[in-house]
Amino acid sequence: MTAQHKPPMHITGKTKSVPGHPGVAGPAETLRAAFEAGTPVTLDGAYKGERVYLGHTRQTYGDYGITLETIGLDRDLGETSKFPGVRIAVYLVDLKRLELAPQLEAKLRDVEAKRAQRAWEIEQGHPGSSEPASAGECDNCGAETESRWIRYDSSGIKGAVCVRCNKEDGQLLIFA
Numbered sequence: 085m086t087a088q089h090k091p092p093m094h095i096t097g098k099t100k101s102v103p104g105h106p107g108v109a110g111p112a113e114t115l116r117a118a119f120e121a122g123t124p125v126t127l128d129g130a131y132k133g134e135r136v137y138l139g140h141t142r143q144t145y146g147d148y149g150i151t152l153e154t155i156g157l158d159r160d161l162g163e164t165s166k167f168p169g170v171r172i173a174v175y176l177v178d179l180k181r182l183e184l185a186p187q188l189e190a191k192l193r194d195v196e197a198k199r200a201q202r203a204w205e206i207e208q209g210h211p212g213s214s215e216p217a218s219a220g221e222c223d224n225c226g227a228e229t230e231s232r233w234i235r236y237d238s239s240g241i242k243g244a245v246c247v248r249c250n251k252e253d254g255q256l257l258i259f260a
């Protein structure tokens with residue numbers, strides 16, 4: 085058994101601020117520093133060794149016209165029992181700068197194609213899972229919901245998802 089001192093940086097689909105936008109979960113301090121400095125972070129897990137920049141820029145419409153706002157922090161998950169003393173956070177991935185993460189970029193492109201395909205299938209009347217699960221938090225998007233459905237994510241992990249996520253293709257679901 086190898087002792088792990090540092091929480092891994094991994095891609096997650098469980099983002100709250102911009103639904104459907106991938107994030108990086110990892111040590112809050114490291115992520116914040118990288119976001120503020122505009123430097124990439126190195127991923128572990130499925131995209132080990134690939135590097136991504138953080139921050140999603142979106143247009144907001146206000147009193148002074150259109151302004152650009154860049155969101156880094158998606159949410160703070162606090163400390164976990166696995167890595168005591170280390171705060172974990174989720175930061176949004178900068179999808180405009182994926183040049184150091186070719187595999188992730190290819191995956192996201194694939195996901196986008198599947199999403200379009202799935203939307204078409206749903207339109208044609210193919211629903212997601214019809215196996216019900218207990219009420220609780222959606223394993224994909226984190227939303228608190230009354231009715232959940234049993235699904236398997238892109239890694240084969242079993243989970244329960246909300247009505248909205250139940251419409252997604254399994255390749256788009258991330259429960260880790």
Ligand SMILES: [Zn+2]
Pocket residue numbers: 222223224225226227245246247248249250
């Ligand atoms: Zn959901």
